[in-house]
Amino acid sequence: MPETLLPEFGPWVICAVTVFFGTLVQRLSGAGYGMFAAPVMALVAPEWVPGTVLLVGFVIGSGAMLNTRGxxxxxxxxxxxxGRILGAGIAAYIATAVVGTDALAIIVGFIVLFAVVLTLLGLSFPITTGSLFVAGAVGGIMxxxxxxxxxxxxxxxxxxxxRRSAATQNAFYGFGTLVAIIALxxxxxxxxxxxAFAATLAPLVPIALWVSKPLAVRFERGAIRPWALGLATCxxxxxxxxxF
Incomplete structure (x- = not known):
């Protein structure tokens, strides 16, 4: 457990900027906040991962979903x-062994790269009850x-x-982060x-969601995602x- 409730000012600013831009990406595309925020926070504030990422993620997912609930x-x-509930239960058991250790940073790094590769492959599967359950379970673990x-x-x-894709993914993301928080x-x-750290970052979320409104039309084709993937990979x- 961290010796203090909050990181030093420098790491806090880096995390705040990450949350702001991660919120923009999540609102505009329905995905991206976690891939962007998790590795950055693991670099500059490792003792606050994954809880802070998830707590802020819940605010982002819920806010973004409410903005596009129609x-x-x-x-x-x-x-x-x-599926998400099942995956979260499995992951919570694993988390008891890796949270607070160097292994978590390695897991975060490889999952980010895995997520980027999945995104770039452009895979496509039919949306069925079974595929939704499997995607939920895998997403719950990750x-x-x-x-x-x-x-x-x-x-x-x-x-x-x-629009339907981003809105529905944000609904899944908001629920998934809530389940993950409960499981952890x-x-x-x-x-x-x-x-405490998440509480200081959360006020940036509504600001970013407000800023995203005029950008939604311009970037609804996913033009922002390549930049987010590049930053996440780096x-x-x-x-x-x-x-290592």
Missing amino acids: SVQWKDLPPGFA GTLTGIGAPPMAILYSKVET SIAGVLTLAQV SALALLWRS
């Missing part, structure tokens, strides 16, 4: 939610351990109209310091370099 495909949510749970669901929605709390690895490689 476009959510509600019928898709139950099987994805069920997301609970690192805060990066969006890519499996993003693959399913890669061919869906952009039950496992005893969510700390007061992580909650952060993950730097994290792995330091860890």
Whole structure:
């Protein structure tokens, strides 16, 4: 557990900027905050991961979903939610062994790279009850351990109209982070310091969501995502370099 509730000012500023831009990416594309924020926070404030990433992620996912709730495909949510609960339970058990150790940084780095590769492959699968459950479960494991749970669901929605895709993914992300927070709390690895740090970063979320509104039309075709993927990759490689 961190000796203080908050990181020093420099790391805090870096994390704040990361949250702001991660929120923009998440709101505009339905995915990206975790891939961007998790490796950066693991680099500059490792003792506050993954709890802070998830707590802020819940605020982002919920806020983004509320902004676009009219476009959510509600019928898709139950099987994805069920899978997410299963995945979070499995990950919480793993988390008791790796949170607070150097292994977590390595896991974060490799999951970010894995998520980037999945995104770049452009895979496509039909959206069915089974595929939603599997994507939810895999995302639940990834997301609970690192805060990066969006890519499996993003693959399913890669061919869906952009607004519906982003809105539904944000609904999955908001629910998934809530389940992950509960699972980590039950496992005893969510700390007061992580909650306090998240509380100082959360006010940036509504500001970023407000800024994103005029950008939504311009970037709804996903033009912002390559930049986010590039930054996420660089952060993950730097994290792995330091860890090894």
